Amino acid sequence: MQTVTRLPATSTVTPSTATLDGWVVTAGTPQMTTWVLHEAADGTMMAGIWECTPGSYHATYTAYEYVVLIEGRITITPDGGTPVTVAAGDAFVVEKDFKGSWVIEEKVRKHFDFRLK
Secondary structure: OOOOOOOOHHHOOOEEOOOOOEEEEEEOOOEEEEEEEEEOOOOOEEEEEEEOOOOOEEEOOOOOOEEEEEEEEEEEEEEEOEEEEEOOOOOEEEEEOOEEEEEEEEEEEEEEEOOOO
């Protein structure tokens, strides 16, 4: 059994340009691109790269996400909560029950890890 897997370069993976489930555009015309670089054999985790152009979404999460922001800036505001602004170099977590806005202020590129189960 392989216990270490080097993730492929995004240039070798066909990306999806579909809007993520649970995400609704609320301003502008943001365009997202997602490269899934790895899925755990047991279906519990997914890792990849996500890019998005400026605009905003209302997002509903059903999975825990760990993020390292590679470039850009986002202000994330939970419904009824306090805004959190993250920028290139920041790491953050979004809990699986999150509902709120993502304002993409500058083109974003992030590495993500989703815990699916």
